[in-house]
Amino acid sequence: MTEKQDETYEVIVVGGGAAGLSAALVLGRARRRTLVVDAGEPRNAPAAHMQGFLSRDGMPPAEFLAVGREEIARYGVRLVHDRAVDVTGGQGEGFAVRLAAGRTVHARQLVVATGLKDELPPVEGVAERFGRDVVHCPYCHGWEVRDQAFGVLATTPMSVHQALIVTQWSKDVTLFLHTVAEADLTDEDRRRLAAAGVDVVPGEVAGLVVEDDRLTGVRLGDGRAFDREVLFVAPRAVPQTDLLARLGAEMSETPFGAYPVVDGRGLTTVPGLWAAGNASGFAEQVVNAASRGYRAGAAINGELLMTDLDA
Numbered sequence: 001m002t003e004k005q006d007e008t009y010e011v012i013v014v015g016g017g018a019a020g021l022s023a024a025l026v027l028g029r030a031r032r033r034t035l036v037v038d039a040g041e042p043r044n045a046p047a048a049h050m051q052g053f054l055s056r057d058g059m060p061p062a063e064f065l066a067v068g069r070e071e072i073a074r075y076g077v078r079l080v081h082d083r084a085v086d087v088t089g090g091q092g093e094g095f096a097v098r099l100a101a102g103r104t105v106h107a108r109q110l111v112v113a114t115g116l117k118d119e120l121p122p123v124e125g126v127a128e129r130f131g132r133d134v135v136h137c138p139y140c141h142g143w144e145v146r147d148q149a150f151g152v153l154a155t156t157p158m159s160v161h162q163a164l165i166v167t168q169w170s171k172d173v174t175l176f177l178h179t180v181a182e183a184d185l186t187d188e189d190r191r192r193l194a195a196a197g198v199d200v201v202p203g204e205v206a207g208l209v210v211e212d213d214r215l216t217g218v219r220l221g222d223g224r225a226f227d228r229e230v231l232f233v234a235p236r237a238v239p240q241t242d243l244l245a246r247l248g249a250e251m252s253e254t255p256f257g258a259y260p261v262v263d264g265r266g267l268t269t270v271p272g273l274w275a276a277g278n279a280s281g282f283a284e285q286v287v288n289a290a291s292r293g294y295r296a297g298a299a300i301n302g303e304l305l306m307t308d309l310d311a
Contacts, residue, residue: 008106009035011300012097014084014243015113017042018286019277019293021068023111026297028075032304035105036072037097039083043115043278044286046131051140053287064286084114090247090270108272109300112243113293115278116257118235121155121178124207126233133215134208134231138162139285142169151218151228152198153205154180158255159234160189166232167196174199174226176218201226237282247273256282266296274300 011027013020016038027034044050044061051057056064069079082099087110089095095110118136120127126134135141150173152163163175175198182202185193193200201220209217209225219225239257249268251258259281266274276296277289284292 007103009033009078010107010304011035011109011111012037012095012105012107013111013113014087014097015111015115015277015279016040016065016069016079017113017115017277017289018064018068019115019279019284019289019296020111020113021065021072022290022293023113023274023276023297023300024072024077024079024293025068025075026294027301028072028077030297030301031075032301034072034077035107036077036079037082037084037099037105038079040081043118047140048131049144050286051143052285053290061286084243087243087246090273092271095247095272108304109274110247110272111266111274111276111293111296111300112241112279113276113289114240114243115289116240116282117238119238120235121153121233123153123178123205125210126153126208126231129208129210129215129231130233133229134233136233136235137285138166138169138232142166145230146170148172148229149227150174151176151226151231153218153231153233154178155234155236156180157184157186157189160185160193162232162234163198164192164196167198170230171197173197174201174218174228176205176220176226177202178205237278239279239282241275241279244268244273244275244279249273249275254282264295265299266292267299272303 010032011034013036024036086098094108098104146169150170152175154177203220206221217225237256244260250261260268260275274296276292278284
């Protein structure tokens with residue numbers, strides 16, 4: 001087999017998380033020559049476990065990915081640990097993906113499943129404890145920290161919603177307004193916070209209080225400290241959608257960043273270019289991302305088959 005043939009695939013999947021591996025699994029089982037390009041930077045790496053995935057509840061994310069890699073390998077899917085740094089094509093002639101290692105790989109169809117990154121509030125101690133006793137998603141972590149003393153670090157007025165939601169897991173909740181002005185709270189916000197029993201503390205948070213490698217409090221800039229055992233934050237989601245934009249995919253601005261316009265299967269406005277997982281939307285949990293990858297993989301197989309038959 002020549003080098004050119006070896007570097008040409010029917011489908012390239014950029015991103016080796018739940019969405020990318022799920023798409024690759026479906027494509028491999030459909031006997032499609034598939035390559036997964038994985039930079040090895042999963043969003044949920046700081047978490048010890050993942051929750052809410054039926055039959056995989058409590059499974060460490062690293063173990064989940066390892067199992068997924070083993071599964072796609074059974075069906076001949078290749079995986080390279082590399083980064084896609086550039087991409088061209090999309091005009092009916094397939095795609096060329098340039099990797100950081102210097103090689104260029106080609107495919108008829110391209111799946112972008114590069115997810116998003118979390119930018120944490122620049123508060124001392126938050127980044128160091130993220131995924132432990134500083135968390136962001138009550139559906140991911142709420143059960144594990146239930147009935148403890150919660151703090152919620154506000155970064156926008158939308159943090160009120162987060163404070164209200166987490167009261168399902170603890171009745172001891174304090175909302176630290178941090179960079180949000182009291183005047184930014186609506187009358188409805190105030191009524192709901194009062195009804196839920198959420199204490200509201202104005203003033204900017206300076207850092208966390210940690211004792212014996214355990215969060216014990218939140219410290220304000222004026223020196224006051226409040227005993228807390230868990231802190232919920234709302235990271236700024238940064239979509240990793242550069243490859244999609246370079247290929248001319250239509251993007252839609254949302255309060256959480258720009259995401260591609262896709263149909264129900266994950267197809268963008270560029271023929272042959274697909275988006276799955278958090279590259280296609282902000283709120284895709286692991287189980288949802290895997291579902292979106294599966295759907296894209298099945299649709300791609302059908303697209304390739306019908307194209308070949310029509311030709």
